[in-house]
Amino acid sequence: MGELVIEALGLRKVFRGTARRPGFGGALRSLVAPERVTTVAVDDVSFGVRAGELLALLGPNGAGKSTTIKMLSGVLVPSAGRALVAGHVPHLDRPANARRIGAVFGQRTQLWWDLPALESFAMLRDIFKVEEAAYRLRLDELAGLLELSSFWKQRPRQMSLGQRVRCDLAAALLHDPPIIFLDEPTIGMDAVVKEQVREFIRYQTAERGRTIILTTHDMAEVSRLASRVVLINEGRVVYDGSLADLQKEYGSGWKVRVTFAHGAVPPALPGLVGTAGGEHLFAGTDPAAQRHLLRELLDRDDVEDLQAHGDDLEDVMAAVYRKRAETTR
Amino acid sequence: MLTWRFITLSLKSAIEHRADFFFMILVGAIWQVTVVAFATVLITRFPGMGGWTPGAVLLMTAVRSGGHTLAGSFFMGARQIAELTLEGRIDAFLLRPMPVYRQVMLNYFHVPMLGDLVVTGVMFAIAARYLDLDWTPWRVVYLVAAVLGAMFLEAAVQTFLGSFALRHPTAKQWQEWTEDLMATFGSYPLNILPDLARAVFVFVLPIAVCGYLPVAFLTGHTTELPVPVWAAAASPAIGAVLFAAALRWWTTRLRRYESVGG
Numbered sequence: 001m002g003e004l005v006i007e008a009l010g011l012r013k014v015f016r017g018t019a020r021r022p023g024f025g026g027a028l029r030s031l032v033a034p035e036r037v038t039t040v041a042v043d044d045v046s047f048g049v050r051a052g053e054l055l056a057l058l059g060p061n062g063a064g065k066s067t068t069i070k071m072l073s074g075v076l077v078p079s080a081g082r083a084l085v086a087g088h089v090p091h092l093d094r095p096a097n098a099r100r101i102g103a104v105f106g107q108r109t110q111l112w113w114d115l116p117a118l119e120s121f122a123m124l125r126d127i128f129k130v131e132e133a134a135y136r137l138r139l140d141e142l143a144g145l146l147e148l149s150s151f152w153k154q155r156p157r158q159m160s161l162g163q164r165v166r167c168d169l170a171a172a173l174l175h176d177p178p179i180i181f182l183d184e185p186t187i188g189m190d191a192v193v194k195e196q197v198r199e200f201i202r203y204q205t206a207e208r209g210r211t212i213i214l215t216t217h218d219m220a221e222v223s224r225l226a227s228r229v230v231l232i233n234e235g236r237v238v239y240d241g242s243l244a245d246l247q248k249e250y251g252s253g254w255k256v257r258v259t260f261a262h263g264a265v266p267p268a269l270p271g272l273v274g275t276a277g278g279e280h281l282f283a284g285t286d287p288a289a290q291r292h293l294l295r296e297l298l299d300r301d302d303v304e305d306l307q308a309h310g311d312d313l314e315d316v317m318a319a320v321y322r323k324r325a326e327t328t329r
Numbered sequence: 330m331l332t333w334r335f336i337t338l339s340l341k342s343a344i345e346h347r348a349d350f351f352f353m354i355l356v357g358a359i360w361q362v363t364v365v366a367f368a369t370v371l372i373t374r375f376p377g378m379g380g381w382t383p384g385a386v387l388l389m390t391a392v393r394s395g396g397h398t399l400a401g402s403f404f405m406g407a408r409q410i411a412e413l414t415l416e417g418r419i420d421a422f423l424l425r426p427m428p429v430y431r432q433v434m435l436n437y438f439h440v441p442m443l444g445d446l447v448v449t450g451v452m453f454a455i456a457a458r459y460l461d462l463d464w465t466p467w468r469v470v471y472l473v474a475a476v477l478g479a480m481f482l483e484a485a486v487q488t489f490l491g492s493f494a495l496r497h498p499t500a501k502q503w504q505e506w507t508e509d510l511m512a513t514f515g516s517y518p519l520n521i522l523p524d525l526a527r528a529v530f531v532f533v534l535p536i537a538v539c540g541y542l543p544v545a546f547l548t549g550h551t552t553e554l555p556v557p558v559w560a561a562a563a564s565p566a567i568g569a570v571l572f573a574a575a576l577r578w579w580t581t582r583l584r585r586y587e588s589v590g591g
Contacts, residue, residue: 074423074424075424108418112342126331127331
C-alpha cells in the first residue's frame with residue numbers, strides 16, 4: 001500500500017439554523033423569537049487512506065458520512081480540523097483539488113439534465129482540459145466497462161437511475177483522477193446494474209490503482225469491495241480497521257448446519273450446540289475451529305447437506321452501534 | 330472559449346424544450362411591445378416629464394433596458410441560485426476546476442433577452458432621432474459606459490441577494506421584487522418623485538445609476554440633480570464598484586455554503 005493520500009484530521013462540521021416550534025402559535029413565536037439550533041454533523045473525525053486503498057465509510061442515516069465526504073472533496077469548509085487530499089487542503093485550492101479527484105453523489109447528477117450525456121462528457125473534457133486523444137481512449141474504456149453506448153445519446157432526465165449513475169461514474173473519471181469519492185453510488189439500483197457498478201469500482205482500485213472512499217448501506221457491497229472500514233455514528237468514528245477484525249471483535253461467530261444421511265451415526269465433533277429435525281448445528285468464535293470442523297465433515301460420506309455461515313455484516317454493524325450506545329449511556 | 334461553450338450549451342438546453350422556448354420568446358416580444366407602445370404614447374401625447382424632453386426619457390428607458398438585457402444575458406444565473414442549491418448543482422460546480430460564480434451565471438440562457446435586444450435597439454434609434462444631441466465619439470463611449478454601468482448595477486443587486494439564496498431559498502422573492510422595482514423606477518426621471526423616495530433610489534438602492542444620473546449628465550438635465558454633476562458623470566462606475574463588492578460578498582457566502590442532504 002502506498003503513502004497517505006487522504007487525511008481527515010479532527011474534522012468537525014457544525015450547521016447552524018433555527019428550529020420551528022409546532023402549531024400555529026409556535027410558528028408565530030418562532031417568527032418573533034426564533035430558537036437557534038446548532039447541529040454537530042461531524043465531530044473530531046480522523047482517519048487516513050493510503051494510495052490504492054478502498055475505504056468503506058459506513059454508518060446509519062445522518063451519521064455524518066456525506067458531510068465528511070463533502071469536506072474531503074472541497075464542497076464544504078470544515079468548522080474545525082483539517083482535510084488533506086494529496087497533501088493539499090481541498091477548499092483552499094479548489095481548482096487543483098478538482099483535477100485530482102472525481103466524485104459521484106448517487107442521488108445527484110453533475111450531467112446537464114436536458115442534454116445527451118455525450119455532450120456533458122465533451123463539456124467536461126473542455127472544463128478539465130483533457131486532450132482529445134486521451135479523452136477518446138478514456139471514453140472508450142469507460143463505455144466498455146459501463147456499457148454506456150446504448151444510452152449515452154439520451155438526456156439524463158430520460159434515463160433510468162442505473163443508466164444515469166453509470167454516466168455520472170464515467171463523467172467523474174474522464175479526467176483520470178487518482179482519487180474518487182463515491183457517496184452511495186448504487187442506491188436504488190437493480191441487482192444486475194449494481195453488480196456491474198461494483199465490478200467497475202473493484203476494477204478501478206485493483207487494476208487502475210485509484211484510491212476510493214465509498215459510502216454505502218449495502219453490506220454485500222462492503223464485504224465484496226472493502227478490506228477496511230470506518231464506522232461513523234452520530235458524527236464520530238466508532239471503528240476504524242479491517243473488515244475481518246470488525247467481524248471478529250463484534251460478530252457473534254460462525255455457524256455450521258449439517259444434515260447427516262438417514263441412519264448415520266453422527267460423530268462426536270466439538271462445537272455441537274444442538275440438533276433439530278435431523279439437522280445438527282455447530283457454532284463457535286474461533287475461525288480455526290470452523291475450518292477444522294469443515295475438513296472433518298467434508299471427509300465423511302454420510303453428510304447429505306452442509307451450510308456454513310459467517311457473521312452477517314448487518315448484524316455486526318448493529319452490534320457495534322449497540323455496544324457504542326451502551327458505553328455512552 | 331469555454332464561456333462560449335457554456336453559452337451554446339445553455340442555449341441548446343433551452344431549445345430542448347421547444348414549446349417553452351418559443352413561448353418565452355413570444356412572452357418577451359409581447360412584453361417589449363408594451364414598452365414600445367408606452368414609449369410611443371410618451372413621445373406623441375406628453376410634452377415632457379419633470380422638465381425632461383420625451384427623447385431624453387426614452388433614452389433613459391433605452392439605457393436601463395440595455396443594461397437589463399445585458400444583465401439578463403450574462404448574469405441571469407444569479408436568479409437561479411436558490412434552485413441550483415436545492416438541486417445540489419452547486420455541489421457539482423464546486424467539483425470542477427472553474428469559478429463557481431461563472432458556472433452559475435452561464436448555467437442558464439435567458440431566452441427573452443433575444444427580444445429585449447431588438448426592442449432596446451429600436452428604442453435607442455427612436456431616442457436618438459428625437460434628441461437634439463451631437464453624437465460625438467466620447468458621447469457614444471459614455472453611452473456604452475452607461476449601459477454597462479446599468480448592467481453591473483443589476484448584476485450587483487442580483488448577486489448580492491442571490492448569495493443569500495445559498496442558504497435561504499426565499500431570497501429569490503427579494504430578487505424578483507428588486508428587479509420589479511428597478512424596472513418600474515429605473516426608466517423615469519427621479520426628480521418627479523418625493524425627496525425621500527429619490528434619496529432612497531440614489532443612496533440606498535441606487536436605481537438612479539441605471540439611467541437617471543448618466544442620461545441627465547449626457548443630455549444636460551443637471552439643474553435638479555440630487556448629487557453634484559461630477560458624481561452624475563461618474564455614476565456608470567458605481568455599478569462596476571458595487572458589482573466588485575457583490576462578488577466579494579458572494580465569495581464570503583460560498584465559503585459558508587452548507588449544501589443539501591448531509
